[in-house]
Ligand code: CS2
């Protein structure tokens with residue numbers, strides 16, 4: 001069997017997605033996601049100009065060799081653009097291999113380690129009351145784990161503050177929207193939010209929170225400590241992780257579990273945090289870090305240190321990534337939780353899939369492959385729209401982390 005054609009499909013059914021379709025000379029095809037939120041066309045060019053011409057004529061069964069070819073062969077290693085392009089190829093090849101075997105992808109990875117995949121949903125509101133109500137709505141929908149993000153008095157439009165719907169889309173304009181950030185107000189507010197949530201909903205529901213890289217290590221340590229009575233499932237991206245040593249400081253001060261890694265793109269970004277036992281959950285996902293082939297290595301390294309997985313699953317990761325991640329989650333022994341931010345109905349229609357949500361869990365489907373397809377004629381009805389992620393500045397105008 002040979003790869004006979006490769007095509008990148010860009011579509012915007014509510015938000016932009018970049019999808020790779022690899023075809024074989026025997027009629028089988030595989031699908032991979034290459035979406036990089038706010039930088040989509042860079043990955044399209046990388047795939048079209050540099051990757052796809054090298055794939056034609058290759059044996060699609062040689063997943064590992066093709067991965068090494070694209071990683072080592074570029075000479076310029078890692079980075080979000082390269083690793084997303086590699087992920088798209090890798091996931092499409094696993095899709096083909098599983099279809100050929102007539103098996104759902106999790107079977108090829110080693111089979112089922114669990115019956116269902118625990119997910120967390122995103123509750124957010126403009127203020128404390130609205131956020132408490134939003135968490136209640138998620139619990140009513142059956143969620144057992146809920147991430148709570150709230151508008152902070154005097155801080156409008158910050159990361160995670162919803163617009164009253166289930167679908168939170170931060171990439172809202174062609175050029176970056178400017179938002180303002182105030183750390184003191186945030187640090188005063190968050191413990192009050194979780195006080196209210198535990199008082200209202202008790203300890204049964206798992207609660208999570210995403211700091212979105214906005215604190216310094218010592219501020220993060222203080223927040224983690226102040227949230228200890230509220231028994232969070234995790235505190236995410238408490239400080240930027242380029243300097244991994246920073247987590248040693250946070251760790252020394254708090255027992256609140258820490259999750260990091262949605263912006264990581266290789267095992268090298270995770271290595272010190274995992275080996276130093278500085279985190280509890282690794283957030284890297286299929287599209288972010290070179291596909292199933294590489295994510296599996298990260299999970300295996302993490303398992304040695306009792307670090308569990310918590311794959312990124314925001315809406316900018318397409319249903320193709322969600323499908324592949326669910327097969328990975330169904331297999332991976334050291335699974336922790338899967339993020340599940342619902343896609344719009346337009347997105348779901350463009351990407352027919354066989355995974356389903358039931359009572360707080362997602363279930364990978366049993367059709368051969370990863371179970372997600374693309375309806376190309378429907379996709380063509382939603383042309384690409386430039387969309388950037390917002391930026392944040394402190395009140396004096398200094399650039400900050402959004
Ligand atoms: C986030 C994301 O889901 C998360 O935890 O941090 O919403 C992130 O902001 C987006 O994926 C950016 O594209």
Ligand code: MG
Pocket residue numbers: 210212236237262
């Ligand atoms: Mg996050």
